[in-house]
Amino acid sequence: MNNRYFADATGEGVANDQKTARTFGVLFIVTFLTSIPAALLLQPVLNDPAGYLTGAGQGTQIRLAVFLEFLLIIANVGTAVVLYPIARRRSKILAIGYVAARIIECVFIAAGILFMLGLVSLHHDSPGSTDLALMLAALKDWTFLLGPGLVVPLGNGLILGYLMYSSGLVPRRMTWLGMIGGPLLLVGNLGVLFGLWQPTAAAGLFVAPEFLWELLLGMYAALWGLRCAAPVVAGSER
Template sequence: MSTTTTARPAPTGRHAGSRRRIATTVGILFVAQMVMAMVGTSLTEAFVDGAVDRDQMTLGVLLMMGSGLAVIAIGLLMYPVLKDVNPHLAVWYPVLRIAEFSVSAACGIYLLAQSEVVPNHMLWIYVPTGLGGIVLTYLLLVSGLVPRAIALLGLVGYVALTVGVPLDLLGVLDMGAGPGLLLVVPGGLFELVFLPAWLLIKGFRTVHAPQSRPTGAIHPAIR
């Protein structure tokens, strides 16, 4: 698979307005999906830990479903932006976000049907979350669509999340408690705070296509 990145001419007029609306919508959706996921997870975990209110558990599953739908919307909205950077790699972002929703939905349906959770269900959700996040943040980093520091925070966070899954499965750490939580924090800050704040306030940066440059020169979008 080619990983060549390209920069397109600066968007103008209607296209620029569309990109601004996408940035705003994606920023809102990132916050919404995180809030729904956190509340939904707490409600389902309370049921698993002994709470007898099945209605709260059902609400938790529905919130997780809502979070998953928001995740799909983010993937679909970001694709036309990311494909201008690398169309071959960008397609994997919505694909992995759909996979994330599918795993989450399957775990939720199982919980409703059996009144028990799928073993290590959060870890299975983390797999497409981490891989999709790596695709997103890599493309954000090389394109300069958001500040480098924000993209790097997300990349580090998603790599940590992905690496943490096998470590958790092997019993080396617990990503749900203690030091293992540190592997979840960077990605959480990226999704809940830094990326949404930038997109809501500033939107995507404009990446200009270079007119000409000598062979071997570094592309301005990846300096």
């Protein structure tokens, strides 16, 4: 099988690709800096939505978490859009698949944001609607399970992991964390979906490989860029 190299594999083209790669890495790190604090801020409210509704309220805390999740949406989509010009040279199908997965994930995150803002409105306008507050909190939990819980293992784990493995854009040993961690996390969250275990059960085992994969990928790309000048197999853009 014949190999061909990028037309821009030297000079300014490589420099531009490395800037793009580092931007991808920074955006990936931003997803950690927004999603984790947002989850920590929302957890007390999700644990006791009725208490939030009838108490003094944590409106500012929820609004801050919502803002962080809005930034998370921007960063998520940014990782896919920024990577696409480089990734499509290796596999157009995988590149499009990663963009699609990120968009689907962000739709669920946006829905969760709306449910949290609805909870804030209830606190102001109808503090006695505890049943509705419980429902909104439950819906937020479901959006997290369906979006970051089920879509991320496919998009960031399997699709992105295999794309990086097959292209050699990052060290291949690192990509196994994604290709193993993605299915592992998917199994863990499917178990939650079908009521086989609680979300907290064996959370570290299911989450750890995928978490490490995304963290290492972001740090590697931000610090060293990607191996953009590696050869591309002919026909990979189809």
